[in-house]
Amino acid sequence: MTEAAIDEENKKIAKQYKELLRISYRNLSKEDKILIRQAFDVAVDAHKDQRRKSGEAYIFHPIAVAKIVASEIGLDATSIAAALLHDVVEDTEYTLVDIEQMFGETVARIVDGLTKISSLKKDKDISLQAENFRKMLLTLNDDVRVIIIKIADRLHNMQTMDSMRPDKQVKIASETLYIYAPLAHRIGLYNIKTELEDLGLKYTEPEVYKDILEKITESKEEQDEYIKRFSDRIKEGLDREGLNYDIKGRPKSIFSIRRKMVKQNITFDEVYDKFAIRIIYKSDLENEKFIAWKIYTVVTDYYRPNPIRLRDWISQPKSTGYEALHITVIGPDSKWVEVQIRSERMHEIAEKGYAAHYKYKNTEEKQDQGLDGWLNRLQEALENSEANAVDFVEEFKLNLYAKEIFVFTPEGDLKSLPKGATALDFGFSVHTEVGLKTRGTRVNGKLVPLSHELKNGDQVEIITSSKAKPSSNWLDYATTARARSKIKSALRDEKKQIAEDGKVILKRKLRSQKITMSEKVVNELVLYFKLKTSLDLFYRVGIGTIDNQKIKDFATTRSNVFMNFIKNRIRRGNIKDVDKEEITSKFDLLVFGKDSEKLEYKLSNCCNPIPGDDVFGFITVNEGIKVHKNDCPNALQLQSNYAYRIIPAKWIDSSQEEFKAVIKLNGIDNIGVVNEVTQIISNNMHLAIYNMQFDTNDGVFTGKITVGVKNKNTLKTVIKNLAKINGIDKVFRE
Numbered sequence: 001m002t003e004a005a006i007d008e009e010n011k012k013i014a015k016q017y018k019e020l021l022r023i024s025y026r027n028l029s030k031e032d033k034i035l036i037r038q039a040f041d042v043a044v045d046a047h048k049d050q051r052r053k054s055g056e057a058y059i060f061h062p063i064a065v066a067k068i069v070a071s072e073i074g075l076d077a078t079s080i081a082a083a084l085l086h087d088v089v090e091d092t093e094y095t096l097v098d099i100e101q102m103f104g105e106t107v108a109r110i111v112d113g114l115t116k117i118s119s120l121k122k123d124k125d126i127s128l129q130a131e132n133f134r135k136m137l138l139t140l141n142d143d144v145r146v147i148i149i150k151i152a153d154r155l156h157n158m159q160t161m162d163s164m165r166p167d168k169q170v171k172i173a174s175e176t177l178y179i180y181a182p183l184a185h186r187i188g189l190y191n192i193k194t195e196l197e198d199l200g201l202k203y204t205e206p207e208v209y210k211d212i213l214e215k216i217t218e219s220k221e222e223q224d225e226y227i228k229r230f231s232d233r234i235k236e237g238l239d240r241e242g243l244n245y246d247i248k249g250r251p252k253s254i255f256s257i258r259r260k261m262v263k264q265n266i267t268f269d270e271v272y273d274k275f276a277i278r279i280i281y282k283s284d285l286e287n288e289k290f291i292a293w294k295i296y297t298v299v300t301d302y303y304r305p306n307p308i309r310l311r312d313w314i315s316q317p318k319s320t321g322y323e324a325l326h327i328t329v330i331g332p333d334s335k336w337v338e339v340q341i342r343s344e345r346m347h348e349i350a351e352k353g354y355a356a357h358y359k360y361k362n363t364e365e366k367q368d369q370g371l372d373g374w375l376n377r378l379q380e381a382l383e384n385s386e387a388n389a390v391d392f393v394e395e396f397k398l399n400l401y402a403k404e405i406f407v408f409t410p411e412g413d414l415k416s417l418p419k420g421a422t423a424l425d426f427g428f429s430v431h432t433e434v435g436l437k438t439r440g441t442r443v444n445g446k447l448v449p450l451s452h453e454l455k456n457g458d459q460v461e462i463i464t465s466s467k468a469k470p471s472s473n474w475l476d477y478a479t480t481a482r483a484r485s486k487i488k489s490a491l492r493d494e495k496k497q498i499a500e501d502g503k504v505i506l507k508r509k510l511r512s513q514k515i516t517m518s519e520k521v522v523n524e525l526v527l528y529f530k531l532k533t534s535l536d537l538f539y540r541v542g543i544g545t546i547d548n549q550k551i552k553d554f555a556t557t558r559s560n561v562f563m564n565f566i567k568n569r570i571r572r573g574n575i576k577d578v579d580k581e582e583i584t585s586k587f588d589l590l591v592f593g594k595d596s597e598k599l600e601y602k603l604s605n606c607c608n609p610i611p612g613d614d615v616f617g618f619i620t621v622n623e624g625i626k627v628h629k630n631d632c633p634n635a636l637q638l639q640s641n642y643a644y645r646i647i648p649a650k651w652i653d654s655s656q657e658e659f660k661a662v663i664k665l666n667g668i669d670n671i672g673v674v675n676e677v678t679q680i681i682s683n684n685m686h687l688a689i690y691n692m693q694f695d696t697n698d699g700v701f702t703g704k705i706t707v708g709v710k711n712k713n714t715l716k717t718v719i720k721n722l723a724k725i726n727g728i729d730k731v732f733r734e
């Protein structure tokens, strides 16, 4: 570079720096400015020999990130300094200790969090990516500002991706759509989320993006004209009320238009809500709500509203803190138009999210609970470190985008839950202990199943019992990440408990076969029973699926050729190749729907699912149910166009499947016998009773009970135990 060019560049850097201070959303004190200046100087020095792919000096990147942080998001001076320094430790000679000495603990901690996140991402693997995501969320424990700065960093990288290799562009763009956009949404950074999504689409589906962009540009004039026509009519009424307001058109993002086109299988022209009207009004805090409804009245005097599309986020803000009144009316030319009514304060919160919350914290305490409450729940879910990372992220992501509903506790407290949440989810949202002990639920005073989907305004009461405990079915009823992770860990604990008992039993049973239990023997058994881990083995012994006879069989075959073969394999150390086939063979039964029914089906040829795959059933016209993998190339299309023909399906381990058995019994009619029967079945043996019928006739009774059991052994034990009850004559299986 020539000296003149260097000079030119330095001028540009200085200009950017000045602008950074100028556009800060917060008022910067003298100390703030000193801190930012110091961070700037260090960043300039640290990155002095670095250039970006585009050729420009690296320092432009941290400054740009700091500008997003300062202006668009509106964070404090500490965050601005941390943003300037965000790549220093990762890319340059400076260490974290240096940063801490110069800038103190807070800045150092944020920079540390940011460094940890970026040093994670050298991967191709989705599960690794998910793991990274989880680690990234873990930094939320330290400081939510880490994630926010990270989002700003990602936004700037997305804005300046043109000089990158196309394959890298696609990778970064998909990661952005997968993780960063949902996070930005959840934190309430709606504008940034929209920009991330649009940029994501631009690089993942460039043709589609360009096409929609062109069409938007073409229809712009027509749209502006429409918005003007719409506004001119209501202005008259609004002015008459002496309101101070501003009306704007708010275009739908390219990404949202695209999503709607795909989801509803419609063309660009058929998307009716390509823009909304936004009315932003001035008001003091006291009259804010009142004025919003006044504007509502004026608007609906001119245009007829659709009553089912009224959203009052003022009386009950979203948990992201969003407040506004949304209505949909029939505008000029009989077109549906959404109108968003917000005060300037509400608008600021919608635009700035976190930072604006902070600003209004003292006046609107309840809003902060939204984000804080979410962060707390998130932290709790994260602490459940055993969950597989991909599962975790998938479930977590669902919760990021979920629409919210509001329900009431019996005491009249309001709780927010993601749309689609069930009665069981509610239990877990009250408290983990409540969730785990849920026996039944009452919605608006009526008993409902745990799977009952809650609606806005429902009043929900949980009936708990100290005897209740989660079963694997609960995973079909729970939709929130929190409930699911709690249920899974409870099930794991239970399995472990049973496995521990099973281990003791196994040791004894082996001894009676003259075999001493050792790691080697356990490995042999795991292979012999085609299991995955020793835990699976002990568990099956514990529940009785692997009984005496099976262990005897093992003992006798142990000496034969097959076992020698297996032993050799173990010795050669390649147990791992005993492969997927054998492991998946445990998921041997495909069941459909919420009730896990066994139905006729065919596996589809387009994706050839195998046992263990995540699948769904599709009801075809001529060929019954066809089963596809969830990631089948046709899946998205089938699910979006024929949602009503989709039936959920899953592979289960038939040896663990519960079946219903009918037990008949008779005896002398004495008081308390029914009580004792249920005591044994549900309290002592923890089995489900599906149906129970008792008839008495002249002092003699007959009973019929339908119970759920996992295997014949358990059934035998129930029958044996029931037979011991005083007064019972006969017990048998029907």
Ligand code: MN
Pocket: 061, 086, 087, 153
């Ligand atoms: Mn960066």
